[in-house]
Each structure stands twice: as C-alpha cells, then as structure tokens.
Amino acid sequence: MIRFESDYLEGALPEIMERLNGTNYEQTAGYGVDPYCESAREKIKAECKAPDADVHFLVGGTQANLTVIAAALRVHQGVLAAESAHIAVHETGSIEATGHKVLTLESADGKINAEQIKEYVRCHREDESFEHTVQPAMVYISQPTETGTVYSLPELEEISAVCRKEGLILFADGARLGCALACEGTPELCDLARLCDVFYIGGTKHGALFGEAVVITNAMIKKDFRYVIKQRGGMFAKGRLLGLQFDTFFTDGLYYEVGRREVALARKLDAAFKAKGIRMYYDSPTNQLFPVLNEKQCAYFAENYAYSTIKKLGTETVVRFCTSWATTEENADRLIADIERL
Amino acid sequence: MIRFESDYLEGALPEIMERLNGTNYEQTAGYGVDPYCESAREKIKAECKAPDADVHFLVGGTQANLTVIAAALRVHQGVLAAESAHIAVHETGSIEATGHKVLTLESADGKINAEQIKEYVRCHREDESFEHTVQPAMVYISQPTETGTVYSLPELEEISAVCRKEGLILFADGARLGCALACEGTPELCDLARLCDVFYIGGTKHGALFGEAVVITNAMIKKDFRYVIKQRGGMFAKGRLLGLQFDTFFTDGLYYEVGRREVALARKLDAAFKAKGIRMYYDSPTNQLFPVLNEKQCAYFAENYAYSTIKKLGTETVVRFCTSWATTEENADRLIADIERL
C-alpha cells in the first residue's frame, strides 16, 4: 500500500532530523527565546523583506488560526472567509469557541475576491440594524486554498487594497504555502508580508515534524501576542525544536525546494490522469489533486494506494491524491504506470 | 405619523400596567422566587399541561436564546437553524460569543423541515473527518419565523420525531408565539411542551413591558438553569415584575386574546394590500406583513406611516408593516383607507 491521501504521513525531512539529532543534548532556554528561534526569525524576516515583522512559531494550523483570530478581534467582530475555508468547516468550530463568527462567502473553487468583500462590507454598513449583526473585521484566505487553488499576485493585491480601504485585517493561512510559492504568478513571501497583516508559513504539511511560523506586520496584533499564544495552549516548552526546523527550512532555500519538488511530481500525476480522460474537480496547480473517479477506478486504485474521499457525485467520487516532501520518484512513477494501465 | 414598523413601539397592555401600579409598594423577595412568579409559573405549566416543566422568566429574546444554548450544549456542539434565523443573523453573534456555531440550513420562507435535519445529521455521521467538524446537537426554530410564517402541528411533530431519534435538543424561539397560537392548525402550548425540549413564550413583542417565559421539559437543561441565568446577566433583581406580567397574560386568556386581535387586524391589512394588487414577499398569516412596494408606493406610505425596510428587489422594496397589541381599529382603518386610495 502506497499512501497518497495526505502530506503529513511521514516524519520529517532528513535535513531537519539531522539538526534535531545534532543538537539534542544542547541546553537552551524554553518558550521560543533561544538562539535557534532567533536565527529562524531573522531568516524569515529577511525572506519577507520585513525587518519589523514579528515571527512566532506554533505547533499546528488550527492553533495558529485560533490564536491569531483571538488576538486580533474585539468580541463583536467576525471573520470573512470562503464557505469552504478550513476555519469554516474543518476546525470543529474553533473560531466560534473563541467567540467569533465566521462570515462565509460563496466560493466555487475555494477562493474569494475583492468584489465580494467590498459588497459584504457595503451591505453591513447600509443595514439599518447593523449593530444587530456581526461586524466584519478580518478577511481570512488560504494560500493555497483547501482545494489546491492559488491566489495570483494581482488577486491578492486587490483583496489587500479593499481590506486597507475598509479597515479589515487580512490574514492568510499558509498551511501549504510552500506549494503556492512554487507556482507561477503567485505572491512571494515578501508580497505576503507587504499585503497581509498576518500570515503563516506552514511546516507540518511541508516536511517538518510539526510547526507553523506566524508572521505579523500589524502593530495591534503584534502587541502582547505571546500572552495569547500561552493562553491558547501554544507556548511550546522546548521552543527551539520549532526554531531549528524553520532555521533549516530557510537555509539554502530548502523550503522552496521542497515546494518545487512536490509540485513537479503533482504535475506529472495530473498529466497522467488527464491523459486517461480523468477530469479534475478543482483546478489545482499545487500538490493536491482531485480526480473524479468512477466506481471501477476507485476500486482499481484502492488495491494499492491510499487516497482521500472528498465527495460523491452520483456514481462518481471526487478523491484526493497528494504528493509530499517524502513522495519518491519511484512511487510516483509506479502510480503513473498504474494510471496508464487503467 | 402612525408607526407600523414593529410590535414593540408602545408600553404595555393596560391590564399589565394596572397590576404593576397596584402592587408597586408591596415587598417581595428578589430574583424570581416571589409569589407572583410562582403563580405565573403554575398558570403556564397548566396551559402547557406540563406539571413537571420548569419555567423561568427572562427580560429579552436574545438573552433567552443565548442562555438556553449556553446551558444546553457542550463546547463542541452546534445548533442547526434556518439561514434566516434570528440567532443566525440578528443577534450580533451572541451564540458564537457563547462558543457555539450556528449551523445554517437553506430556507426560502424562514422554516426548516425534518428532512433537512435528518440529512445534515447523516452527512455528519458519515463524514470521515466528523470530529473535525461541529457536532449538530440542537435544532432551533422560531414559531412564528422571522418572516411571519408558521409551523403546522404535523410539521413540528415531524421535526420533533427526527430530533428524538437523533438525540438532538429541540428549541423553539417564541418571541412572537402569541400570533402563531392565533393561527389555524398550529401547535398549541401543550404541543410545544410535548414536542420541544425547551421553548419560550414571548412577552416583549406581545404587550408586556418586557419579558419572555422559558419553558423547559428536558431534565439536563433544567438542572442548574438559574446559575446560567445569573451568569449571563439575566437574573432580574425585581423578578416579580416578570411574574406579574405573565400572571396577567395567563389570567382570563389575555395572552391568546392579544394574539387573535393582532392577527385579525393584520388579515384586514393583508386583504387591503392584495386587493390593490400588492403582493406579499412572504406568506405570513401572523402580525407581520411583507408587501412589495414600488418607489411611488414607498413614498406614498412614508408620508404618514413608519414601516421597516427589509430588502431591495431592483426598483421594488420589500417592507414590513406590523400590527401590535396597541394597534387601534382606527389606525388600521386609516391605513386601509390609504391603501385603497392608492
């Protein structure tokens, strides 16, 4: 059984394991104020061309989302997001548990656009009973989205412009950011730092054992952020483990290299599926593929491969195959051969 | 200017004012344990044919909704409701502020049905990642709905049956319950007590100065409910004021009489509008009417009447005219004459 159902099935990149092993007996202070965290912070700020940014390391994505949102919003404020956004559907109401409503916008492909945001804010402003409704105060986007699609640089610039005009905080969830960075025409880290108030660089799904790096440029969110990390259970005792991993990611461009590799393998799989007439449900240029399979095809692949089931479309099924940092050329080629043999 | 924009524009029924005036200097214990509250409780339980129910008096509807939901749900649970439900759109995220997500179901007329609930629960149960999503644990309906429509007794029986089968709590918001009770074929108080776990009997929009009577039949919600009332700011110091009002409502059938009067006047207005070819946006048999007016008609009525603006439909506007306990025959007739004169 070769598993393609997600990108967090294995341990970590060899470069990361080596760093952890090599520093195992060193003594450092806890809670993220050690030299490895400091070094990782400096490298990330340099990549972001954001010397004044604050960088914090958290263990996971849901934790990052809820911590950022709890820190940023006042009690009557909500966060605009695509109806398919991770915070809207797959975090067990973690945002509501912080007291805030997720205000969803329709989306066919996981993305939202500047026009939708502008319209929502206009409606809120013009509503006679606006104080009886949740005040939109933040926009949450995922780059790439949960369905593998990406925002182009111009799209992000438009969203950012609306947010600044309307006084909305822009937050980008980058759980799989490494793959978006590997795509053509997408914002780079320095664009994200320039256009967003806060975003995070995902490690867990990109070859770290665990970890996400939250980058904050908005002064209000920066203030006292470590208190909120601690309060929400995210102040990691052996913080240097997070620093070491991100320091490794941003040494010799490893973070980018992993993304390019994942995307390149995904492109090969994508081409193989399409060559067999299998269509993709979402138009993803990243490491997640969403082929639509009939029952026979489902059974055929299930013999040797693990994949995720996304949804039923009559007798067809939308499934997900992911490449990861650990996907070998050999395994990808085996799958391609099996696709061709269909 | 005669105001028809809502049903909470005036003070209170003369019968209620008389009781408050007549008892003003009496001394009673605070916090809802006085003889007037006791008497009102007994009358409500008798009307509900629910001798074991608990009855609590709260000041307002949002307060009742958030207190009931906070008391009833565990942290990972959410409440199913129509997308137009008051708790979903017009309470500034009060439910999310208690930590719970409102899980919305599509609805054209403000109602949801047993099938939708069953389907939602099935999807949740069959989802591989169900633990990553909010667990549906309660169904919230409004009787009548925010758009003036009503659930028939069979409809409520079906919803109740699904809720019991699936282990969901059924909660009915009765902010305008008095009008629903005055409609043909709707559940009576004893049906609500039999079919719901908890519901409330609205006073504020039905001729009380203020106040809602929460009726609880579910043992888990009953337990310690007064702690939750106090915690959420709803433990009214001079509790007897609430008791006195509901005691008056359920003396000589006043509560029902007010509903019949409001509905009868609304029927007359409804007929007048329709006779002029003005259509209703929602099919409301209760005290709220939603005529669709063109620009000229809007201006015409605005000269002498206050009404609410609900939404724009191109050049037309959906507006709301309400009758209330205080609407006089004279004012209703004046409006009818002006409709006819259009």
Added chain:
Amino acid sequence: MIRFESDYLEGALPEIMERLNGTNYEQTAGYGVDPYCESAREKIKAECKAPDADVHFLVGGTQANLTVIAAALRVHQGVLAAESAHIAVHETGSIEATGHKVLTLESADGKINAEQIKEYVRCHREDESFEHTVQPAMVYISQPTETGTVYSLPELEEISAVCRKEGLILFADGARLGCALACEGTPELCDLARLCDVFYIGGTKHGALFGEAVVITNAMIKKDFRYVIKQRGGMFAKGRLLGLQFDTFFTDGLYYEVGRREVALARKLDAAFKAKGIRMYYDSPTNQLFPVLNEKQCAYFAENYAYSTIKKLGTETVVRFCTSWATTEENADRLIADIERL
C-alpha cells in the same frame, strides 16, 4: 413582616410610575434611540460635565459589568478587583464566562487602594514569566462597595492617577451610587466622569423598576459599544422605558434626593443599634448596615423583620439591614423602637 433585607423589594418611585403610565401609548423607536433616551443622556452628560461621554442604558448590574468588561479587554487581560467585589463573588463567574480572569486584591472593608494596584502591576512587570500570567488591564471598584463603604474623592484621585500612569482602565460599578453621592467627601458624578474611563449609575437598587446608566469617557470603549450590548443580550427592545426612568431621576434632582433620604434613615438605624451596644461589622455610611447580632437578637428581630444573613462569627452573626427609596419613616421608627426595646 417588614422587610429590610435589600433595596430592591418594591416596584418603583411614584415619579417613575407616573411617567411610564403617562407615556404608555406613545409610539417610539426601539433599542434606545428614542427621544426619552436622548433626553436622559443629555441630562446625565450635563450632570457629569462630560459633553463627549457616551451614555447607554442597560437592564441590570451583572449585565452592565460583563458588557463593559467584554467590550474593553483583549483576551489575555484581566481585571483587578477587591476579593469581595461583586464580579469576584456574586455574579456566577460572569466575567470568566467572557474569558477574563478577575485578579483579586486583599481587602478588609471592600475597598482597594492605589498602592495595591501599583504593587500588583510592578510585580507583573518584573515577573520573568509575565507572559504566562494574566495581564492586569483594568481596575474595578464599587462605589459604594458591597460592604457599604465609600471611596473619598482623594482616594479615587489616587487610584485614577495610578491607572493613567500604568495604562489601566478604571471602571466603577455604581449599583448603589446614589447612596455614595449622598455621603460627605465622596466624588460627585463629574468627578467620576473625570477620573474613570467608564462607570455606571445604578437605578435598580435606587428606585427604578430596573436599569443602569453606563457612562463611557474612554474612546476605545465607546467605539462599537452598542454591538456588544446587543451581543450580550442587553439591547432592550422598548428602550424608552430605560430612558424615561433616568430622565425622571435627573429631573429636579430626584436621584440625589432618594440617596439622601435612604442615607438619612440608615443613619438613624445605625445610631439606634450602636446605642444598644450592637457593633457594626463594616463601617458603612450608606444605606446598608451590617450589625453583629447574637442568637437571641437574631431571633428577636426575625419575629417582625426580614434581614439578610451575611456570615457567622462563632455564635454571633453578621446580618444586613438596608433602607431603600421605599422605606417609610413609620417603618424605620418601628424598627428603631424595637431596637430600643431589646
């Protein structure tokens, strides 16, 4: 049985009932934007010499406390208060339910002082692990306190000075403010407005049917406060009932007159107890008296009077007798005669 156990046993001042009766059939907009609320606001701002203050009317004290605190604090912040503060002990954890910790300071008489606040902030600042502890961000005082004592103007000035120096919000709970205003040397309304960021003027315990007027001078708390009122269930539909009551309070000095009367009667009772050698547990110059009674005395008074039991001291008991707006000279004299007859 004559009841002295609290000051919310009766209805409302005749002046208030008269206003409610006289305006009962008027139609006004809901939710606190009617002319009566506007008039009451203007009068309160004039009394406070605070033309830029915002004034909001809420139904009760716990509601006022939790709404103000939810609006004012970020998630990692807490509120300093005396260990005997109402929010610390008698609101069923309502502040914790908004997510905030009440940080208690020792107090023998219900008051805290500037030095304690300064010291707490200093300890927090110097703590290596300060981010692992709740950040003190607000000071809550009650004027008068729960034990009937009052802050003098110089004491409040000192507390205010520390708060401004340390960036703490100062919030005064004035549930019984009318009695404090009637005492010698205490801050006037204009002092409270000048020295606090937010405070409230209590109506429920001072002869209103219900209602508290929140006065906000701090710009951050002012912003969007009505959203928070709605979210927490405090947006009263028939808002004009609150406006009418406070408008009446601040017409011809009624609010002050009620306080003076309550306090004067309390002084007479205090003197009578002391003349009999009965000591007071707290040194209250306001309408609450805390005599320490032995078992025989308890039984003696219990025959004809209701009082509250505060705590046991061996065989003695601290009890509470309150005067209220409705206490008659006749009833006070009867109690005095019974004290003398002991």
Added chain:
Amino acid sequence: MIRFESDYLEGALPEIMERLNGTNYEQTAGYGVDPYCESAREKIKAECKAPDADVHFLVGGTQANLTVIAAALRVHQGVLAAESAHIAVHETGSIEATGHKVLTLESADGKINAEQIKEYVRCHREDESFEHTVQPAMVYISQPTETGTVYSLPELEEISAVCRKEGLILFADGARLGCALACEGTPELCDLARLCDVFYIGGTKHGALFGEAVVITNAMIKKDFRYVIKQRGGMFAKGRLLGLQFDTFFTDGLYYEVGRREVALARKLDAAFKAKGIRMYYDSPTNQLFPVLNEKQCAYFAENYAYSTIKKLGTETVVRFCTSWATTEENADRLIADIERL
C-alpha cells in the same frame, strides 16, 4: 554555564530519538489513529490496570489542562485548585478563556486536602445565594505540585472519596508525574486511574521532545473528547510522533527509570545544600529543589550555573535547581563540589 533552571532544556531521550529516526519514512494515518498510538494506548492502559480507559496524546500541559476542563464542565461550573496551581497562576488565564473560574484554596506547600474541599462544597451548598456563585464541579491537583511536593496514596484516596461523595470530577495534572512515581508512598499509575476521573502522564518535562498522555476513566469526559481536542488546537497532524514517544516510555519501564534517576540526583544535591546549612523553602522529594540563598550565594552560583528565581524573602532569594533526564552525573557532581566549596 551548566543549566539547572528547568527540566525542558534539552531535546529528548536517546531511546526516543532512535525511534523517531528509525520510523521517519514510514507512512501512517494522521491524527492519532496510527498503530504507534494504538500500541502506546494499550501499554498505558495496562500500566493503569484500566482496560476501559481512553488515552489521548496532546502536545503540552496547558493544552491538556484547558482541553480537559473545557470538555468536562458546564458553563456555570468552576474548578477548585490550590492558589499556587499552574492553572491558577501560570497559564495566562487559559481556564478563564474557556469560560470557567478557578476557585482557589489556600495552600502553603502547593497541596490541598480533602477537608478543604469538603468545607468549600458545604459553604457553597449552604449559601443562600449559591446560584449567584460559581458551582464547584471539579478538583484539580498537580502530582507532584508546582513546588515539588507530592500527595501520598492515603491523601489522594481521601480527596477522591470526597470528590465521589460530592459529585466532583477529580483531575490530576501530571506534568512531572514521572518524578512523583519515583517517590516513596505515592500513588502508582493504577491508583491514579482508580481514584481520578482524568489525569495526564507528562512527557515534555520527562525526556520526550513533547507530549502528554491524557488518561480518562469518566464516561462523560470520554464522550466526544476528540472533537474538543480538535477544537482547542490540539489534534496533532503527525500523531504517531506522540504515540512513538509514549510507546518508548512504556517499553522496558523507561518512564519509571527516568524518574528514579532524576530523583536520585536531586537527592544528592539536596543533601549537599543542606550539609552547607542552606535550607529548602519547599519540602520537595522530587526533581525540583528550592534552596534559599543569600546574595553572596546567588552570585557565587550564577557564575557557572543557570537557575530560576522564584521569589525574594528580604535579602534572601528562593531559587530553583532542577535535575532532568539529561542531567549527567558529572554535572551533578560538579555542582555538588561547588556547593561544598562555598
């Protein structure tokens, strides 16, 4: 500089690093349902002699505390704990952020006893205004406590008996449980499982990279616990990393061995300090020592050692030296030699 200030300064036990390295490229399902988690669960249940217990793996202690408490309590309930409890002072109000109050009990040594709990419950029950106060519903103890002291088996049995009698949930925080297990007369894992409703076995401070194993025997808390883990940000994607670590801990008694080693080294240091006339502020038989040093001694040790500063006592200072899984005999002996040389 040799660091003794805490027990989370280094990476992880070599046995753990070996397991992580050896399994790095294996593919397993995420979120804690892999074979390594399963194996670890079985081992822990066997150690606890609790075949029906549920075992969940979380990343850190604050996260474990807030997740357990959020899952277990209804909104009006609070948790009794020593005033020095970690949840009361060092988690930035994480429990309050879940909406619950920490109800503190006085404690000189970090422990609370059955009598205090019984008395608190009695007072609550007899309070006329009990519904205006937080309902005590859980008891939180730390084993060992934050000050290094331990509960004996009889002490835990008494606390458990009171909790069962009064319907309180008993929760033991075992962040450093390994050290308590190594002490004479303390409860074993099977005692904890028998006497508590829920407790956790700490890994982070005992030689894991990170991780705590929550053991639940109470059916109500078991139900749906994974939803709450996800909601609070604790559902670790690469869950097998947690399973692998705890599987290693409970292979060949490694968890116990680490505790014995840490405690043995601490005993040697303790004896050396005392031989020099340096007294201990807390009477800790575990791996944390709290010597009281004068200024000269502080400076003397600061030259070559890192230690924590706990509090000032006039000119003296209470400091903390910890041994850990990684403390070498050599470093301990060097410190002892320096103590002797004082």
